[in-house]
Amino acid sequence: MNWSLHELAKVSTDVLAQGADLSTDITQNLLTTNNVWMMLSTALVFIMHLGFAGVEAGFGQAKNTVNILFKNTVTPIIGIVSYAICGFFLMYPGFDVPGWFGFDGAGWSMFWFAPENADVSAGYAGAGYTYWTDFLFQAMFAATAATIVSGAIAERVKLGAYLAFTVIYVGIIYPLIGSWKWGGGVLDDWGFYDFAGSTLVHSVGGWGALAGVILVGPRIGKYVNGKTVDKPGASVPLAVIGVFLLWLGWFGFNGGSVLSADPALVSFVLVTTSLAASAGGLGGFLAGYIAFKRLDLGMVLNGVLAGLVGITAGADVINPGPALFVGFVAGLLVVGSAVLLDKLKLDDVVGAVSVHLTCGVWGTLAVGIFSTNPEHSFFTQLTGVLICGVTAFGAALIIFYLLKVTIGIRVSEEHERTGLDSHEHGIRGYTIVYDE
Template identity: 45%
Template sequence: MPPFDQAAKRIFGRVGSWAGLACIPLAIGIVVTWSMAAHAQDELTAADVQTVLDNIWVLIAAFLVIFMNAGFAMVETGFCRQKNAVNILTKNLLVFALATLSFWFIGFSLMFGGLAGNGWIGWGGIFLGGPAENYGLETGTGLTKDTFFLFQAAFAGTAATIVSGAVAERVKFLDFVIFSVLLTAIAYPITGHWLWGGGWLAEIGFHDFAGSTIVHSVGGWAALMGAALLGPRMGKYTSEGQVSALPGHNLSIATLGCLILWLGWFGFNPGSQLAADLAVPYIAVTTNIAAAAGGMAATLTSWTLSGKPDLSMSINGILAGLVGVTAGCYVVGYAGAFWIGLVAGVIVVFSVGFFDSIKIDDPVGATSVHLVCGIWGTLAVGLFANGNNFTQAGAEDAIVGLFYGGGVGQLGAQILGVLSIGLFTVVATTIFWMVLKNTLGIRVSPEEEMKGLDIGEHGMEAYSGFLKDTTDMTGVM
């Protein structure tokens, strides 16, 4: 053997020996860790596993709801004109950040705090302070305070972003930011406490499983008040009272936004079960049936009225079906979900026309989708709850609607809930908008509106150079 080979053999032989020695503690560590894991597994209970699964599922659901902000941004941007795209995207991007901070500061406490709360308003401490028990949770079992907060903060953000669409293309950015904070820190948490915080509506049996009224109608009422006080966009209505179309610039992105929202709703509704159990797939199916029925109903209705299938109405019909079934997705049957979605899809088409007839300018139909169909869906619980399916966790009795022999009791509770939450939200949000209007002024100047909010409010364009390039191509064959 050559000297070089002999030297290499000695060197690598030593390395191999040292490597072998180094593997000994590694092997010991593996054996010890495995033994400890096996011992821990022996002590792990079914309740521990369920707690972990519950928290993981609700976190995933929260992520889906948060992702819905992308859907709202795309639908609103696509339905509006390109000169306002940056403004709309900015509002929808920041609204969840605003909701998170305001809800963390005080909104979560006002909604779920039971330490010093009552049937009308909660209180558990600012900045998410205090133990889990302050918010109706138990330490060591069920959802952690962090999981529950993130899921509820996502819902608060949804209520705020609904407003963005109805006031689009003419509201001042700063005023929208301030209003969003007030809505998610004060108005939304107070009415939410009445039901989800164990307040007085919960005591009378009002049922809104995932928020047709608590989230969507609250956002819709706030949007309606804002749109009414702002007034219509320039050129929307003629002096003769005719409606002038101000078409959106990108229905492709609006369609993608609708599909994102449809997907996100599988976090919104099934996630509201707040547990990983067999009710989750059932809720997902009722949600999907209502969305499909709403989309088809709106398409056929608009087709009948105008002679052409309207894509924008198809989009809003799907969203209307989703909003409608949100209240009763846990207590209605498949047939009930179908009829709720179907009626919502028809209602949304006529509702858009109604608001135009009274000159309430809503560029995306937010009031029709979220307010009108949210009210319908909440009332529909009193009609279609069949009492034979799953009941809300913690409920003592099955919820039975009028059509299934339950009488008018449940319907009466639903009507009272809709009216009381609507009245409070109208009063509170009108005060918010009026204060802003009389101090900062909530509407941009006519010059800014004509030029577009992208330039006037942000000093940038979503499609930089697009108009210039189009102008340069004029007359070119």
């Protein structure tokens, strides 16, 4: 068949047009697939708040159940709103040069006053997901950092003081620290690595919890004559349900941090996450038996959470074998940390400091030991841990101290002894009503 130059040119034009259409279709389908996974991950992280509520209410005393659940209900509400007001734009300020502080005023204006300009789906995040999905996914992380503090200082902190702390810590401190890595700040420039937040979420929350535990003080009767007095939780089954909900949510917490639906990387991350969680449970089992000479369910549960926190910094760069080791060590550390805190008379109701701070630090340092990326160094990881720790702990101490000398941070002795439910909420968490 003989083709004229005109016919060849027309065929070439048609082929190019079809190729452009196909490319557009592929880009749109990829965006949709990635965005659906990111929204599902957001939902999984959101359900973690129910897990935190279950763990805290299960390990807390029955007389404080409503108070605990109230805090765990209001925390994500405050977290999402405060993150929308300023946190999101502090955390992603669009540094021209990697720095320590910035605020994305243009993004803030676009979010609140010209949201139609934010509908840049195909051009946002490399067509990985939409602007709005990005905000909501990150907002769930912010609220998680505040929830960590809630469990540590439960059963004796004033509700108003806790809520005030949450607004400031989630709205300003957490996003400021996060901007140093995830927002393209100085730690990112130095090569610090924290895939999904062992330091930026968990340790930041853990440092806040430690500051709160120190300034609020232990519960009445917790430490008597040099001995630690156990205060039985309200519901062991509820605590178990809470831990499994958290484990489920971690599939979104770590899996969503891939920031796409990349099948190879997402599945790899979910494997390392689950292996570390399982190994953490084994470590908690073993260390709990050695420390307390019993099959301690609480330590197994916290061991699972410890393994999850530990692998979060390097779930995408630590191979399955080392992931097992990271999780197992985290399970051992969480028990040792809990024992040490009691010796220091630092009363942490749910073990939040041990799980999130101790194991968050370990997991971040583990990246410098086990990462498959040769650019990740132990010294850089240690530097990042120290900088974030000093900032988070110092800020939390200042916030709690100012609240202590102004509105007070601890309930009265009478309210603590009889329970916060009746005094602050007018109802009890466990009430049996008999028909007359």
